[in-house]
Structures are given as structure tokens and as C-alpha cells.
Amino acid sequence: MRINALPSGNGFSFEINHAPENSLARAGTISTPHGDVATPAFIPVGTKATVKSVLPETMKELGAQALLANAYHLYLQPGSDILDEAGGLSRFMNWPGPTFTDSGGFQVLSLGVGFKKVLAMDAQTFRSDEVVAGNKERLAHVDDDGVTFKSHIDGSMHRFTPEVSMRVQHQIGADIIFAFDECTTLHNTRKYQEKALERTRAWGIRCLDEHQKLTLERSEKPYQALYGVIQGAQYEDLRKKAATDMAALRSSDPENPIAFDGFGLGGALDKKTLGTILTWMNEILPEEKPRHLLGIGAPEDLFVGVDNGIDTFDCVLASRIARTSAVYTMEGRFNLSNAAYRRAFEPIDSECDCYTCTHYTKAYVHHLFRGKEINAATLATIHNERFIVRLVDQMRAALIAGDYPELKAEFMGRYKHLSGQARD
Ligand SMILES: [Zn+2]
Numbered sequence: 001m002r003i004n005a006l007p008s009g010n011g012f013s014f015e016i017n018h019a020p021e022n023s024l025a026r027a028g029t030i031s032t033p034h035g036d037v038a039t040p041a042f043i044p045v046g047t048k049a050t051v052k053s054v055l056p057e058t059m060k061e062l063g064a065q066a067l068l069a070n071a072y073h074l075y076l077q078p079g080s081d082i083l084d085e086a087g088g089l090s091r092f093m094n095w096p097g098p099t100f101t102d103s104g105g106f107q108v109l110s111l112g113v114g115f116k117k118v119l120a121m122d123a124q125t126f127r128s129d130e131v132v133a134g135n136k137e138r139l140a141h142v143d144d145d146g147v148t149f150k151s152h153i154d155g156s157m158h159r160f161t162p163e164v165s166m167r168v169q170h171q172i173g174a175d176i177i178f179a180f181d182e183c184t185t186l187h188n189t190r191k192y193q194e195k196a197l198e199r200t201r202a203w204g205i206r207c208l209d210e211h212q213k214l215t216l217e218r219s220e221k222p223y224q225a226l227y228g229v230i231q232g233a234q235y236e237d238l239r240k241k242a243a244t245d246m247a248a249l250r251s252s253d254p255e256n257p258i259a260f261d262g263f264g265l266g267g268a269l270d271k272k273t274l275g276t277i278l279t280w281m282n283e284i285l286p287e288e289k290p291r292h293l294l295g296i297g298a299p300e301d302l303f304v305g306v307d308n309g310i311d312t313f314d315c316v317l318a319s320r321i322a323r324t325s326a327v328y329t330m331e332g333r334f335n336l337s338n339a340a341y342r343r344a345f346e347p348i349d350s351e352c353d354c355y356t357c358t359h360y361t362k363a364y365v366h367h368l369f370r371g372k373e374i375n376a377a378t379l380a381t382i383h384n385e386r387f388i389v390r391l392v393d394q395m396r397a398a399l400i401a402g403d404y405p406e407l408k409a410e411f412m413g414r415y416k417h418l419s420g421q422a423r424d
Contacts, residue, residue, distance in 0.1 A: 010223040012175070012261055014290045014311075018400045024282050024309030027399040030290050032098040032175035033222035034090055037065045039290065039311040040399075042297060042392040043100060044318065044385050048073045049083070049093040052319055053377040054385070056095040062354060062386040063393065066175075067095055068314040071168050072104035072111075076151055076158075080171035088173030088221070099174040100314065102294070103165045103229070105181045106266070108140050108149045142182060144199060162206035170214045173221060176292075178264050179207040181229035186268040193233050201245050204228050204260075208251035212258050225261035227292060230281050233268045239277055243284035262290040265310070269296065275304045282309035299328060299391055299415060303408050306395050318388045322380035325369045328387040332416030336380065341366040354386035 011033040019026040030037040037043075044051055044059060046067045051059055059067065069089055074080055086092035089099045140149035146161030165180035180203050182196040211226045228246040232238035243263075250257035263285055269277055278293070285291060290311045296302075297315020305313055318328070325337040329349040336348070344362035356365070356379045368376035391411075398404040 012223055012225040014262065014288065016288070020399065020402070020404065023307070024279065025306050025399055025404065026309065026311070027396050028290070028311060030098075030176075030311070032066075032225070034096065034098045034175050035065075037098055037312065038396060040302075040306045040392050040396050041065050041312050042302065042388050043068045043292075043312055043314040044389065045069075045314050045316045046093065046095075047316065048077070049089060051385070052323065052381065053374070054319075054381050056093060058355070058382060059095070059385065060097070062382060063389045064097075064385065065389075066098035066100060066312075067093075068100040068102060069093075069172070069174065070104065070107060071101045071165060071172060071177075072107035072160075074101075074172055075104065075168045076153055080168040083173065084171035090173070090175075098176070100176040100292075100312075101169050101172050101174040101178070102314075103169065103178040103180045104160055105147075105165070105178075105229070106183045106295070108147045108160050109142070109183050111139065111149070111152045142199075144202070146180075147182075162203040163210045166207055166210035166214060170211075170218060170221075170224065174224065175222070176225045176227060176262070177211075178294075179204050179226060179228045179260070181231060181266065183267050184231065184233055186233055186270060188233070190235065193231075193235060193238055197231055197238055197242055200229065200231050200242070201249070204246060204249050205252060208249065208258055208260070209253070212251045212253060212256075227262040227264045227290075228260035229264040229266045229294070230285075231267040234270060234273060234277065236280055239280045240284055243281040247284065247286055260289070262292065264292045264294050266294040271301065274301060275308050278305065278308035278310065285309075297388060299388065300412070302388070302392055303395070303411065306392070306399075306404075307408075313392070315388075318384040319381045322384040323377045325366075325376070325380060327380055328384055330411070330414050332414075336362060336366050337369045338366075348380075348383050349387070352383060352387060353390070354383050356380070356383040356386075 013031045014028060016026045016028040028039045030039060043066045044064045047070045049069050083089055083092050140147050146159055148159045150157055162180040169177040181200040184193055184196045230242045230246055232242040250259055265281055291309060292312045293305045293310045295315055297313050297317050302313060326333055326335050327348050330351055341362045346361055347357035348362055349357055360379055365379050394407060398407040
């Protein structure tokens, strides 16, 4: 067992508590000014400072340790200055625990360049011209300095640069923030991937510089940890180069060059090669810093992530599919709207301890979905978020107890796999 600790002193630290031999998997603790996160952990997504249809109090009750909101959405509405005036994201949304914000890089590009909502999964299922819209339809244009994009709300023009993303994320005030990066698809050319990677590296230095400046300027605020983002699509040499470069990156202050506090693993990831690609990066990234896998959260993918050294995950999938009546169980995913459940007077999952499963039946939730009642989304979201949060909690407990391989074998034996990767 290895015990590593990232030195604290600013309210942020990471400690590895358990790590099985000959594995990248580990269980640890991330400490933030708003509390601790026991890892591995699933971080539910509240894109606009709310988990759709569920109150923060309920998220706490179902075991969520932290929430992730999005800088792009909060910048456009209500405006990051409003969150700053409110005392930061945590106070604004009545969530006293730790928070994360995504940099906005993925959103300005995915909403703007015309990516499909779901970025990766099986690359064979759609043609490249369906993934990236033609120039005329694009709502975003990337250059070496930043991204100019059109708001998806009112069509107004905006510009995000590394400095803007840092300022916006400092105003929002989450405990863990991400560097501004250029997210590509699996279908961009190799040449473009190289260019985007170099741009993300250059933007990384600008993020560190601006973050350092803002941290000093706003020294009365709780410390925010900055994670660098590793891209490189499906290319082994690019992923390894990105991990090496981002781990070595420092701000340009000669007196006090700061490094990233942790890393976000992002970009286009094909489901079939997810584990291999994570290994390329995590064998290089410094062991003592936390690693977050961006936008991946289908149950079977969470095991692949934990196996390959991921500490935290976020994904909108659990709540998004819940609103379409799809729910997770230990046997796989099924759809509550199906007529088969009209008289199913039993819980969604008899093994689940969530509020929905301990108080309501499939037949009732089926009825709410059929009647287009708002509470249908609430009850299904509570179940799905609990299912995912608990599954990762079970992985952590199994890592500590030493029976993780048994947990994984049991789960994989029962669960029917479906694809899923999604960011909002
Ligand atoms: Zn449940």
C-alpha cells in the first residue's frame, strides 16, 4: 500500500489512503475549503447550478459528496458576477459541500462547432461530416488566442480566452476548476489534433498565470484548485505527450512558478479503447495528484475508470436519461414508460436504498411518466443519481477491503451494457 499526500496549506489537498499493488486503482481523500471528497467518487452534474428536478438537500441525502456546474452556462445566465456577489456557487445554490466547474471549453466548442451532443462512444456509428458542422453553420470559431462564439440562448456574440475562463471560474468560486482547453472529436485529422494539443498546452500556461494572479488578488476568497486538461484523442503518442507536458507545466512567475493541482482527462474517447487510453495518461501523470474523468459515467465505464486510476467522475447521463424514463438497475438499464410496468407494484430496483425505491413503485412512476407529471423526473433522477453514487461508493469500499475484483466480476456478470458518455 502506498501512502502519498499532496501538501496542504491552501485548503486543498489530496491523500491516497489505499492502493492495491500492480494496479493504477486507488482510494483517497480530496480536501477542499468546503469539505472532503472520499475517492473514487461520482460527482453529479448541476449544469446551471441545479441538478434538474432535484433539490441540493436531496442530493446530499442520496450521498452526493460534491456537485459540478458549468462555467459557460453560468457565464451566459445569470452571469458569473452575480454568483460572485452571492458569495460563490456553493452559497448561491444552497449546497454547502465541495463544488467543481467545467471550464466552458467543451461547451463553446460542442454547442458552437456543431459537435453531436454525445461526443464519442462508438466512432463507427456516425460519419465524420455529421460530427462537425460545416463552416457556415458553426457558432464558434477557434484561433490561437481563444474562441469566439454565439450564445445558444439569444445569438449574442461572446469570446472565451484562457484568461476569461479563469476570471469566470474565479467569480463562480467552485473549489475545483479546470483549465480552458480545445476539445476535438475522433474525426478531426491527426494534423488538427496536433495543433489543438499545442494550443491547449499554450492555453494551460495562460490559465496558470491568470489563476495565480486572481488567487493573489482575491486572497480573501477560499482557495480554488486548478486542474489541467489532457487531450490527444485516440493517439497514444499525443495522449502521452499531453500528460507529460501538462504535468510539467508551470506558470511564468520566476519567483513562484505554480503547477496544476490535479488533472482532467478529457476529449474524444472511444468506449472500446477507454481503458487503454486512460492507462497511457495515468502511468505518466504524477501519482500524488487527483485525476478527474470528464463527462463519462455509464456504470460499466466507471469500473474501467477506477481500474485505470481515475479518482472522480462527472456525467449528465444519470439525470438526463432519468427524464426520459430510463433507469439503472443491477441487471441493466430499462425504460419505465413501458406498458409492462402498469401493474408493477414493486420498487424500480429491489436492491436500491434510495428514497424513490423505498417509498414508490414502478407502477406509480410509470403512471407519472405517462401523465407527463413533473414528479416523474424527480423520482427517476433520485434513483439514478443514487444508483451511480452508490456504485462508486461500493468500488471505494471494495478497494479498501481488498475485494474490488469480486465486486467488478459480480457487476459485469449481471449488468447489461449500453453505451453512454455525455456532457452538458
Ligand atoms: Zn432507487
